[in-house]
Amino acid sequence: MASMDEYPVTKGSEEEIPLDKFSFSSDDSSGSEEDQFLLDEEIATQKLPPVDRGAGAWKFLFGCWLIEAVLWGFPLAFGIFQSHYSQHSLFNTSKNIPTIGALAVGISYLGVPLTSPITLRYPQYHIHILFFGWALCILGLVFASFATQTWHLILTQGAMYGVGWVVCYTPFLIMLNDWFYDRRGLAYGILFGASGVSGLILPFALEALLARYDFRITLRMFAIIAILVSGPSFLLIRPRIPVHLQHKAPSPSGPPRPYNFLRNPLTYVFGCSIALQGLAFPLPPTFLPSYATALTLPAPSGDFLLALNSLAQVTGQILLGHFSDNVSTHLPHSVSSLITGLAVLLLWGPARGIGSLAAFAALWGAFAGSYSVSWTKIAARMAEGEDEGRRAAATMTLYAWFSFERGVADILAGPISSVLLGSDVRVGEFGVGKWKGVVGFCGGVLLLSSMGGLGWFWERRGRWGR
Template identity: 35%
Template sequence: MPRNSSTKPLPSTPDPNPSAIKLANLELEITTTFSDQTTTGSPIDGGHKAWRLLLSAFVFESLLWGFPLSFGVFQEHYTRIQEFRNSPYISIVGTTASGISYLGAPFVVPFIRRWSKYRTHMILVGWPLFIIGLGVLYGIGFIIFYYPILSMVDEYWIRRRGMAYGLLCSASGVSGAVTPLSLQALLKQYGHRTTLRGVAVFLFVVTGPLIPLLKGRPGQKQNRQQPTHGTGRFFPALFLPSYASSIGLSTSKGALLLALMSVSQIAGQFTFGYLSDKRTSVNALITVSVSIAAIATLSAWGLARSIAPLILFALLYGFFGAGYTAMWARMATAVSEEPSAAQAIFGMFNFGKGVGNIAAGPISAGLLR
């Protein structure tokens, strides 16, 4: 005689965890949005092609951002030579190069999504522009060149996107640990004209062989619209060398401060990016990042009259302030469960940062005068 299962009640189960349901839905959407490796032959979140692209982007990130973020060394040099000493526009050059790179993000991202098959063409157009340019031209070349690469990275890195962006963001810190000291030595020996030409030749030789490695994941279709949200943060490293000089420190110590900040930035951006992939609250990470960065700016830098507090500021701001940008990829998932929304939201974050970056140049110049 068959057993009547209805006579024995089933054990009760707790109510499902809303967070677990949200995570499961997100993982299901990721699975259905991005083709699996059996279809495309290109796995996500790992594999030879994913790492090859990420490491190539790492090199470009380190060189492209390392140079404009080290412009404080040029700025300090220009204030010492008769040709530019009294110019009110010196501080605007560096902020324009990086600021335009930020401001153009929300405008180029929709174009990339609509014409993604032309991303390689965009790379080939933008690459020579940022090599031969400075200021406005550098920023325009960067926009055309770099954001197509980020869209390719988004295709390969999904669940580990926080780690991937943390690694990319730390790349500028890697070059920043070396670039300021190298530029300061070259400027002292050869002057700004020869140094700038040497930098252009160096960028051409180092980045050229990597261009063929910049390829997106096969079989991707990006037709969905994205919501756009964002905010911004300004990175004050541009003015550290000038400030160090104003309190009587040598030019080499000003360059050293940038190098220390860059080393700390490497650790901070990778740490915050990695933690954002875990179960750590992104809101808590954001609060820690911006709070400590603000306190360090008001205290260690604002009251600094010697090298020691400036070193403390460089280390604290490098770690906590720069760690903020590494979490942008995970902030996107907090705003929207749409996996591909990262590109548009990332662009809006950059736009807000660009506003502060562009405005800081003329405002600071006016305050200093």
Template identity: 25%
Template sequence: MTRGRAIGLLASGMLVTLSAVALARLSFGLILPAMQAAFGLSYGQAGRLGTATALGYLALVMVAGGLASRRGGRLSILIGLACLVVGFFGLAAARDYALLLVLMTLLGVGTAFSYTPLISLIGTWFAERRGLAIGLLNSGVGSGLFLAGAVVPALTTADTPDGWRLAWAVFGAVALVATICVVFFLPDPPAVAGDSGSALSKSAAAQSRRGLRREVFTHPYVVIVGVVYAVVGLTYIVQAIFMFSYALAAGVDPVLAGRLAAAMGLIGIVAGPVWGTISDRLGRAVSLALAMTMAGIATALPVIWPTVAGFSGHYVLLGASVTGMFTSVLAAATETVSARAAPLAVSFVTMFFAAGQLVGPVAAGALIGEGDRFRLTFGLSAGFIFAAGALALVLLHTRVRAVAATTGGSAMQSR
């Protein structure tokens, strides 16, 4: 592969990640306070908007993986980006709550069709440096959060009642640019010749759809990755939706809070490839456990110190760790199955992630309620993150050692 082609692939992928994850999923919390004021929404209603996105994601993430396995990831990505463009521009014009629910659901559908097939597509193009490539892709999350953190507070605090609508329109324009880049610079990888190698020998039935499903759904390593990813989904979406509101309720200036969110995104841009390298060298389990420990500390800081310093520490540490969680999980999901099964594996673990995101906003919205119980909500969130980090380290590392021992034993016998 030429250097120019590699740059085109990764840059286009970063734009897709920026649009599908950072803007469609994680920037909602920055726009939420202005939307709450415009529509008179309670925290419960706001949480249901986040749940609508997760529901669209959960309902079709497996469909997206199946489509990518059969027809190629590029088609699926383009379908997803089309949904995002319609959803963003629709939110910029929406006038009632019911339509907001529909459009937020459409954003979830768009993310399902664009992000999960992208991971397996890029992972196949860069099979030898899978962790680094996925880490670079997830730098798009940091870029998007930096963009949103810089632009959204400036628009929503400007002397206009519809600044939040303009923010959604900006997101739509970015997704449109991403679509154009995918058309020109993101082809499907060449077919893997017979999907040869050890992955095929482990599952000869992988040539059929039933064989692919069996290979993924019954793989203990993939299932454990999914459980950990569910906790990541539950806790991170709660932070993405409600942490900005918590900062405002604690007396942090809105513009300063936006700058902190932008700083988190800026750190994430650098952290993505760093975590990819760590994942390639130390293994997915170790890098995932490290990233989740940092994220747990980040979530606990504003619970202990609901001050500017506490929120600053939160955004800095989370910016340094969030791409590590995504990169390590997704690299782990794809490296233990055949290349043909990779899109399905990513979709399968992402289904766990989406289930966590489905539960998180509703539960957090109800828990925060009218009493603004932010500290309790994020204290519980930190506890879940620490527990999942321990699971990642103990169970995943144990699984890796067991596979290595089995492989080594087989090699000795063959000698």
């Protein structure tokens, strides 16, 4: 794939494309030798838009932001649908309703290692792949609106939507890496902040629509809204490398050569830190509303805490993204885990009122919610040891496996919390008694995750090279 990582980053307004970077087969053009000569002249003089700035980069980022806000924000608000379905006459006897949301979110994490190599192999079809995934999400909503049994919802609103999102998501991440390099962390922070913004709006909007119209009309209305809001994004999303200069990656002549990062111990330090953080990540937002209820706080307290978490997440993702662009790759993820681990043990566990819970929700949103922003800089850093032509693929491969780890950890977090959850509420005790095990587990794994930052000292001493 012709990618940002394959060309030197220039600070000028435009960048020359070296002619020898591209090799056209006989299928790439047709016509006379004169036509071929003109095509070669065009390639030789072609200019690329600037990296990290300029109208093209920011328009691309805004287009992706709109899609992320609408399509990824929807499954993250599934709790509203779960409450509605559990009381609906068609589905209230089923115990499989949580599977719908779990599939929509889980496939999005677990599927990236499958979609990445395919998407990287066909760079000239990135926009087509993105549109196909987008359309699959819309169709999943429409088909779900005709459901009469729970398995219909599992297949459409769950699996179909999850597959659609991961297919849509993968190409725009790859193209985003072409548009941003030095400011890639900031770009990812802005992009991931989209779901935090929609998290402030969608739960309340969906709850109001479900209360008034039932799930069928609500799903169809949201499908129309998604088309109207995110559809125009396709006018903004353009690859930095022109399509006619991109080619399918050549098939390897022999067994694929292993990536160099697999021999670097730091890869596994980062991987363990990400896995440990993922075990704690879904638990506090899941239990905060129930925790507030156990403390006999006013009824809207749970919604307020989740909204505060989403608001802090937006700010945290942008700030942590900018932070990751300017410091060692070891620091952002380590600082994030350390602060959230201490917040769990010092604020959530001993909480007796809304003040402590609000402070915890804000810190959790700002630091835990922004944790995944650091993945792209970690992946790019570890890919620096690869040959120049393999760096883009190595970066996306590492990012895909970090995403896979998060998906597995999210799945494991559910049964782990079920084992740790107590049965009795005892106000005055740590974790109100019932959540004592969950709070202790979250704090412990987060502090362990933060120790991954010690790799910085080893690297500085030259023990672990790039």
